[in-house]
Amino acid sequence: MAPPSKTVAFGLNGHGAEVPAEPERRLVDALRQDLGLTGTKIGCDTGDCGLCLVLIDGRPARSCKAPVSQVDGCAVRTVEGILRDGALSKLQQTFIDRGAAQCGFCTPAMLIAAHALLVRNPTPDAEAVRTALAGIPCRCTGYKSIVEAVLAASADPPALAAGQGTTPVGARLPAIDAKAKVTGAERFAADLPPDPETLYVRIVDAGDNLGAFVIGNTAPFLAKHPGIVRLLTAADSPGRGGSSPFAENTISYRGQPVGALVGDQAALAAIDVTALPIEWKKSASGTTGTAREWNVVSGDTDSALADSHLVVETTIDTSLADAAILEPETASARRKGNIVEITAGTTSPCADRARIAAALGLTPDQVRIVAAPAGGARGDSPLSTIVALAAWLTGRPARCTPPRAQSLAMSPKRPRAKLSGRAACDQWGYFAAMDAKGQFDIGADAETDAGLRFALHAPGPFYLPAARAKSRAEPGTAYAASAGRGLGTAEAALLYDSLVDELADQMKIDPLQFRWQNALRRGLPTPSGQWLTTSVGLKPCLDALRPRWQTAREDALRYNTGTARLKRGVGIACGWSGIGAPARPDPAVARIGLGQDGLFTLYADAADGGAGAGTALIQIAAETLGLPTGLFRLAKADTDIIPDAGPPSASRRIFILGQAVRLAASDLKRQILALAAVGTDATLAVKGRAVTVTAGKQSKQVDFGSLASDSRGDTLIGSGSFDPPTLDLDAAGQGLPHAVYAFAAQLAEVVVDTADGSILVLRVTAAQDVGRAINPTLIEGHIHGGIVQGLGWTLFERYVPAESASFKGYRIPMIADMPTIETILIEDPEPLGPFGAKSVRDAAFVPTAPAILNAVFNATGARIVSLPATPPRVLASIREAERRRSKA
Amino acid sequence: MATAADGRFLAGGHALLPSLKQRLDHPSDLIDPGAIAELRGVTKAGGILTIGAMTPHADVANSAVVRASIPALADLAAGIGDPQVRNRATLGGSVAGNPTADYPAALLGLGATIHTDRRQIRADDFFVGTSKTALGRGEIVTAVAFPVPEKAAYAKFSGLASRYAIAGVFVGKSSKGVRVAVTGAGACVFRDLDMENALAADFAPRAIDGLRIPVSGLRSDRHASAEYRAHLIGVMARRAVAACR
Numbered sequence A: 001m002a003p004p005s006k007t008v009a010f011g012l013n014g015h016g017a018e019v020p021a022e023p024e025r026r027l028v029d030a031l032r033q034d035l036g037l038t039g040t041k042i043g044c045d046t047g048d049c050g051l052c053l054v055l056i057d058g059r060p061a062r063s064c065k066a067p068v069s070q071v072d073g074c075a076v077r078t079v080e081g082i083l084r085d086g087a088l089s090k091l092q093q094t095f096i097d098r099g100a101a102q103c104g105f106c107t108p109a110m111l112i113a114a115h116a117l118l119v120r121n122p123t124p125d126a127e128a129v130r131t132a133l134a135g136i137p138c139r140c141t142g143y144k145s146i147v148e149a150v151l152a153a154s155a156d157p158p159a160l161a162a163g164q165g166t167t168p169v170g171a172r173l174p175a176i177d178a179k180a181k182v183t184g185a186e187r188f189a190a191d192l193p194p195d196p197e198t199l200y201v202r203i204v205d206a207g208d209n210l211g212a213f214v215i216g217n218t219a220p221f222l223a224k225h226p227g228i229v230r231l232l233t234a235a236d237s238p239g240r241g242g243s244s245p246f247a248e249n250t251i252s253y254r255g256q257p258v259g260a261l262v263g264d265q266a267a268l269a270a271i272d273v274t275a276l277p278i279e280w281k282k283s284a285s286g287t288t289g290t291a292r293e294w295n296v297v298s299g300d301t302d303s304a305l306a307d308s309h310l311v312v313e314t315t316i317d318t319s320l321a322d323a324a325i326l327e328p329e330t331a332s333a334r335r336k337g338n339i340v341e342i343t344a345g346t347t348s349p350c351a352d353r354a355r356i357a358a359a360l361g362l363t364p365d366q367v368r369i370v371a372a373p374a375g376g377a378r379g380d381s382p383l384s385t386i387v388a389l390a391a392w393l394t395g396r397p398a399r400c401t402p403p404r405a406q407s408l409a410m411s412p413k414r415p416r417a418k419l420s421g422r423a424a425c426d427q428w429g430y431f432a433a434m435d436a437k438g439q440f441d442i443g444a445d446a447e448t449d450a451g452l453r454f455a456l457h458a459p460g461p462f463y464l465p466a467a468r469a470k471s472r473a474e475p476g477t478a479y480a481a482s483a484g485r486g487l488g489t490a491e492a493a494l495l496y497d498s499l500v501d502e503l504a505d506q507m508k509i510d511p512l513q514f515r516w517q518n519a520l521r522r523g524l525p526t527p528s529g530q531w532l533t534t535s536v537g538l539k540p541c542l543d544a545l546r547p548r549w550q551t552a553r554e555d556a557l558r559y560n561t562g563t564a565r566l567k568r569g570v571g572i573a574c575g576w577s578g579i580g581a582p583a584r585p586d587p588a589v590a591r592i593g594l595g596q597d598g599l600f601t602l603y604a605d606a607a608d609g610g611a612g613a614g615t616a617l618i619q620i621a622a623e624t625l626g627l628p629t630g631l632f633r634l635a636k637a638d639t640d641i642i643p644d645a646g647p648p649s650a651s652r653r654i655f656i657l658g659q660a661v662r663l664a665a666s667d668l669k670r671q672i673l674a675l676a677a678v679g680t681d682a683t684l685a686v687k688g689r690a691v692t693v694t695a696g697k698q699s700k701q702v703d704f705g706s707l708a709s710d711s712r713g714d715t716l717i718g719s720g721s722f723d724p725p726t727l728d729l730d731a732a733g734q735g736l737p738h739a740v741y742a743f744a745a746q747l748a749e750v751v752v753d754t755a756d757g758s759i760l761v762l763r764v765t766a767a768q769d770v771g772r773a774i775n776p777t778l779i780e781g782h783i784h785g786g787i788v789q790g791l792g793w794t795l796f797e798r799y800v801p802a803e804s805a806s807f808k809g810y811r812i813p814m815i816a817d818m819p820t821i822e823t824i825l826i827e828d829p830e831p832l833g834p835f836g837a838k839s840v841r842d843a844a845f846v847p848t849a850p851a852i853l854n855a856v857f858n859a860t861g862a863r864i865v866s867l868p869a870t871p872p873r874v875l876a877s878i879r880e881a882e883r884r885r886s887k888a
Numbered sequence B: 001m002a003t004a005a006d007g008r009f010l011a012g013g014h015a016l017l018p019s020l021k022q023r024l025d026h027p028s029d030l031i032d033p034g035a036i037a038e039l040r041g042v043t044k045a046g047g048i049l050t051i052g053a054m055t056p057h058a059d060v061a062n063s064a065v066v067r068a069s070i071p072a073l074a075d076l077a078a079g080i081g082d083p084q085v086r087n088r089a090t091l092g093g094s095v096a097g098n099p100t101a102d103y104p105a106a107l108l109g110l111g112a113t114i115h116t117d118r119r120q121i122r123a124d125d126f127f128v129g130t131s132k133t134a135l136g137r138g139e140i141v142t143a144v145a146f147p148v149p150e151k152a153a154y155a156k157f158s159g160l161a162s163r164y165a166i167a168g169v170f171v172g173k174s175s176k177g178v179r180v181a182v183t184g185a186g187a188c189v190f191r192d193l194d195m196e197n198a199l200a201a202d203f204a205p206r207a208i209d210g211l212r213i214p215v216s217g218l219r220s221d222r223h224a225s226a227e228y229r230a231h232l233i234g235v236m237a238r239r240a241v242a243a244c245r
Ligand SMILES: Cc1cc2nc3c(=O)[nH]c(=O)nc-3n(C[C@H](O)[C@H](O)[C@H](O)COP(=O)(O)OP(=O)(O)OC[C@H]3O[C@@H](n4cnc5c(N)ncnc54)[C@H](O)[C@@H]3O)c2cc1C
Pocket: A047, A048, A049, B008, B009, B010, B011, B012, B013, B014, B015, B016, B017, B053, B054, B079, B080, B081, B082, B085, B088, B089, B090, B091, B092, B093, B094, B095, B096, B097, B098, B100, B101, B102, B103, B139, B140, B141, B142, B162, B163, B164, B165
């Protein structure tokens, strides 16, 4: 074999590139580090995810698996190289138009695979697109908009869905950051070049150890490793009592950080952390803390159950699940005098600031968070705090990208739940009572609202003469709990909708009709005693599903007579989701500045991991001011610039922050009108450095170029804040927990293989009451994403320590799992929401799991009572149902 | 070719690079046979289809020769992983790297012969245990020779993130008899002789109906119990027999 040459030369995006020929160097590292092309992402680093896709001689290949030595003389193309003559290619444009890039982390790989397909086959059909994109995960879009974007870029594109609005609100405006996402220009936290002075951080975690631990004398260890600058432990974090990022004396969840080594990168990589003098006093469970309970009680449930015509019951359990964010966590921090600045992909910069300040014993204004774009919304991880502490104490820039396995281990999880309940109806199929219990293994951090949200939603979006819902958050399991999508609410739906389905089945009433006749509507109370007076679009959702329901049920019946092994089924489920934090203040603040340059800047915490809040908020501001959206820009999500939008929680941004934005825009308009003094009923137009204010025949110019401006160049600033009206709950859970609820209903069509127990979801039809669709493309994107995430939770997702240490061991829905999705938006305007809008994210996820399980029941007569519904479990349930049938 | 004593063979790089990253092993030199053209490609002579060890799965899936002579093999290759994996991962890497992958079922089910730089090994003698093959240190697979069967088919059940089989069954029928190879279900690919006998007497799915598939030796993990795997072997075998062409 020839001696290795000193460099490897290859074609790169039409130019030549040369990198050192080290045998172990991977192409992805050469691209990102040596050549500065960070559009190619690293998702897993272990060859499982496909997010590092590039073209090698026209063929898509994982660049983390290709040694640079293998591309010698080849032509390599990355996402940066698919522009056409310096302009966006048709494919990139259709990705933007269709909303195919949400967080954008999968986008480069998707574009590369699609580009290769279109070169090979300029007129692919949907199946060809799905085949070409197989193997690349997307956690946001549900794949639908991506497939549509590729088809739209083909030589023979299908017609675009109509609905281009003329006003800002209601328009299918592309996401404001979409262009950066389709060109590879978007810089995620790991893409930012490190400062040459940077110290790296290696987190020492507890692994599978739980219980007490003791760190011995570390001085000899540190003396042996001159590259290590310091070891951080709980003792270094002045904020004790829960705010420290490190365990103190006791491990309360698996993978909890106990310390962090700070030093140079090579030294850290070479270290054997098991050599650290840490003594683990093994114990089965670690978590201390107290259980918490919640109740919602209305009416006399026991007598109602006793007196009713029919009672059914069930028990369901779910598994620990991970958010499986595709972007690996990265945080970097630097100290500037008495201030520490942190850059990380986060969706809650304001909440992070408070947490980090507490852990470091600083005041919030000593902490500055600059939110990098986040590849998905992640629950708070200790990473940023640890890196901030390292920078604060060493005075040098610090940075950390923990390995995927560690990140998965320490990131908060959707807790396991045990649900049980009974439901009863009268002889006409009207609900008599619901009795629901939920127990959540909340783990180390009992901060989540899972239990409360479960209790509030467990009776379901139905009118119930009597209801009792109890929930309990039980410490003692070994994981930190996260705010997962629809956490508590989706578990509630799993329970009530399988009970409702069973009641309908035994009553021989059409399941859709049964739900319809019991559905909440305006003028009825919730089980919390809250009389609903505004937007309650559940019945319209059910009505919208009727046509598909009828044909699908008939199709399934016909199909099932023909074949033995495969059975089709159709199921339906309803979802509801209270918007915002339950029964406590949940305010948000926004500001809008009119800059001397003639552009409006929106200061609002829109960091949402690609959900498009910033775009929708701009549409709200533009509509309020009566100006085109192109005049608006979004301020960076930097805690020095944006006002505190409150803690992030259940899908609140459009409803709560959106209303704050509308109020800020109204305030600004008022100020402009006051300057023009032409009355209050006026329209605005911006030209150059002047606003023209027109009221009737009168027209006046306000020359803001001559107005004084602040340090950011703003001349006038409008502010708004909004806190939805809620009331405390009493001991029986009665009160006004949520000002507004979102409603949805979904219909799932499945085919079940009764020989092996596998489930294929063929189609989901989703009807959702969104109040008002501020941006239909974004909303549909959330609904698609919610459905496919719901599908994953139902069929695949289960976090098992050690085994789930990589994407290989944690199955999420891939493009081949994607059903056909049809969305129907119902607009029942909510007076409290901006232009009638409600939030959509959680409610899109909530009905999916029960709809699928009810469809499996319809197909096979088997009720699945454990999530995920894996083939062995499904097969066992089918056999059990067959045994019961043959006995009967 | 093997210049360094510790030289490792780098094919698609799919299994090796991640382990390098994790520093599980430190080959002093990576031998890249990508340049060695004769290890790549498909030839047919007599009743034997020979595939070079460096042939990526995609090339096997798309080869007209393979499709015409052993369509089951082309289908099997087309069902491995995803398009990106199929573009890079190779027959040799698959055969040498993991005795529970898809290809080993075809090798065993067709009674193939593994050609190395030193000798020829029958598939029956090649797969010897968990992560183990009969390959010696530094021994390199150069090609695999598949006798063309009368008919054959592969049926696998996956559902895993990687698309590896929870249980996969390759059935091959030739003048020499019927071979049934099971992969993914145990620690190593194996033949099911009971099924082979039953199918030799009556080559139809019903021949398998009465058979008990032994649970012992099958894997039990969080994806599936050994009992479920045993059940799947029967289901997949029936599907493969029904699909044979
Ligand atoms: C995401 C993903 C999904 C996958 N899904 C499947 C699946 O569904 N079914 C399936 O069967 N497989 C699957 N695989 C495995 C894949 O088919 C390959 O077997 C694997 O990637 C290794 O092939 P490679 O050519 O890249 O080999 P390498 O990674 O280069 O090598 C693997 C090992 O074999 C050795 N080796 C390679 N070539 C030779 C040779 N000619 N002679 C001797 N030793 C050699 C190497 O030294 C190394 O130890 C998947 C892989 C990935 C990454």
